[in-house]
Amino acid sequence: MLAEIKGLNEECGVFGVWGHPDASQITYYGLHSLQHRGQEGTGIVVSDGKKLTGKKGEGLVTEIFTAEAIEELHGRSAIGHVRYSTAGGGGYENVQPLLFRSQTESLALCHNGNITNATALKTQLEGQGSIFQSSSDTEVLAHLIKRGGFSSLKDRVKNALSMIKGAYAFLIMTETELMVALDPNGMRPLSLGKIGEAYVIASETCAFDIVGAKFIRDILPGELLVIDDNGLQSEMFAHASNLAMCTMEYVYFSRPDSNINGINVHTARKNLGKQLALEVPVLGDVVTGVPDSSISVAIGYAEATGIPYEMGLIKNRYVGRTFIKPSQSLREQGVKMKLSPVRGVVEGKRVIMVDDSIVRGTTSKRIVSMLKEAGATEVHVLISSPPIEHPCFYGIDTSTKEELIAANYSVEEIRQIIGADSLTFLSVEGMVKAIGRKSDHGSCGQCLACFTGKYPTEIYPALVDEKVPVI
Template sequence: MHDALPSASRDLDLDGDTLREECGVFGIFGHPDAAAITALGLHALQHRGQEAAGIVTFDGARFHAERKLGLVGDSFSSREVIERLTGANAIGHVRYSTTGETVMRNVQPLFAELDAGGFAVAHNGNLTNGLTLRRELIREGAICQSTTDTEVILHLLARSRKPRIVERFLDAIRALEGAFALVCLSNKKLIGARDPYGIRPLVIGELDGRYILASETCALDIIGARFVRDVENGEVVVITEGGIESLRPFPAVPERPCVFEYIYFARPDSIVNGKSVYEARKNLGAQLAAESPAEVDVVVPVPDSGVPAAIGYAQAACVPFEMGIIRNHYVGRTFIQPTQSVRELGVRMKHSANRGVIAGKRIVLIDDSLVRGTTSVKIVRMMREAGAKEVHFRIASPPIKHPDFYGIDTPEREKLLAATHDLEAMRAYIGADSLAFLSIDGLYRALGFAGRNAERPQFTDHCFTGEYPTGLTDLGIETPKRLSILAEAD
């Protein structure tokens, strides 16, 4: 659910025809410049969410919070704001909402005063039993102040009867279902956690001898921090003045990180689960060239996310790579008017044809994914109007046929083009001379595996396969061993 206040990224996407970024989290413990470092880390993670940003710090006596709608740079670049965020411990969050409206009460990190002290939480992911938990909590007397699933975690902590804050935290996350990467701050601890399958990423870094938690390694690079390791799937790390402790509160299951981190979400300069995102995307393009070659004169990426795959495709196919589409990075929402005639022109404000490298050429367009297909229609038309002789389309991922419930804001299944059209119908719809997708086995081969093992896939790939790794309790598909949040823990 979203309210009427759009983000800059949503304005540019006139038809909802992209995969939405998720959220980004950051935390640092014991550094005198904690707030400023956190703001820089959030800048690096801005691609994961542009609707809102927040930072919570602790100075040894009090918690301080600043939460703002909009981009990090709009609110956290001034000295006055950073100086209000005193303390050596901090956590931060950038948000794209998949649960809850874009209003101030939903901006994270969320904070609560518990009998054990203050506690703040920042969450990347989506709980597939969040609504069910919320209803149960409200029936038992809980008063919710937000509409985000993250607030459920604070209520679960408050209800736990365990004596220590870490034990309460473990109690709380054992009740969660779905995808989560959490960064939390208490009076004396910085806590990080990943869901049992490790669907959402979280890494550990080190700066000046102090530990950091972040969604991606690019947030470490911007502050000159050293990458230590990934937080493992199902792991909880507790950082204190004494160092770092690792806990394993969940039964062991094979790791299944979200494959879309490699296809679309993560920044190209990040390393996710030991793999370079940039190299992974180039490999996707190379594999696509091997599977679906095209007799063309030039390879053209759909910028910006299609660029690495297009480079890989061009190199593998030995066809020249050209920036045949130029993206305008400076289109703001004030340019967008709610009239159909201007909406039709909107794609030209974001993308314009580089006529000099397109006219008279047979081109192949490379994009990372295809969702509704409406933007692809406009780009193909733009290429033809710029004089392209032929326009072929190649997608560096398999067809998206199923919605996501783990933090990616995909449309309903009936609005996914590949869920309602066969390949020829999709080609005709977007107006291309040919259309092809990367195969599911090709996706796995490009990422370093022999193929997709049907008995135990290596990634969370449900958007392509329909196989969801967790239960979907809020949709009426419950996990067989979900713990009751209201039962007293053993």
């Protein structure tokens, strides 16, 4: 699982469809296209209009959903999820969608992101009698919805959403409707499409291409979308404020064939490479990118400098997943298993190695070592983002400064640790310029917290007293 090796892991991807006769099959293909966003667990819940039926498990989409499993999921509507565990950890009980049943109606929900005030909300809910079946922060929303006190589900959902903080893209499904919600800062990508008369929701637009859906528009920050057999209704549950799409979606997480708020990810990454060329003119013989997210950046750098781009590193796509916890020694071995240098390309050459980020430094150190063992005379490392010096509380598994090498060492010290002949990070200003995203209020419209320490929302660390709205 290369995501483990790289050091950054994003929580999950979500997919939903309403009004399609092959809903479970469509969702299967949609989740398969989002598999890069999470490989620990996956699930699908379908609605036939009268009941919800679900299946989930720990593993890849192709492992959990055999042809027989898909055949058993009958319905015209479905939501699905691929997960990498951050908040709440792993385990079968945390695999989504979470499915809840009651005498009045059933409810399934899945979530991409992280609720920053989940701990305090959970404590308060437990004090009022709630019993949680998982350690996932996602379950908090289900309890808030159930205890909402309003007659209509839509009003209960809106009330619940007003209480939670952080980054979230929610899909909420009952037997008769599908609700879609994006946090007021728009920190996670979420888009709406159509297959014929059926509506489709996905974390990334690449899923639309796979299932043959037409992109309609992005879900708006603070928007609640309600889809049922009568069509689609939209309203705002919160005012959009301080728009802050996660920058790492452009830099690393999203597939290059996805578009995020009108910006193609491949194009953005090529522009990052061209900006690196402006900021970091390095003498070298070949440019190579660390597969897969950095290849577009390396191509952009090569085009801008005239230094030839070569496939100096090959990704082995047929290595099985490991269920062993990724300790440092296992990360090092994993890199060797999944990445191989091409000796014929790098031997006797000054190699410019482009990567998207350095988190813990383990991967970079091993790759530099492999390139030199393969005969590279010099290895110059260029990073298409600034140093990650601050933890993320929005769904990426870097929650402490202790695990971030840039928070504890200078750039020169990191260079020495990874064994590179030079090391340069892209500037914050250059990164923002290259991506080219703008908000309606003139700001860059991106979350830069992991680089700058300036968080777009109030943060509620577990050890700090939280102020929680009265339920």
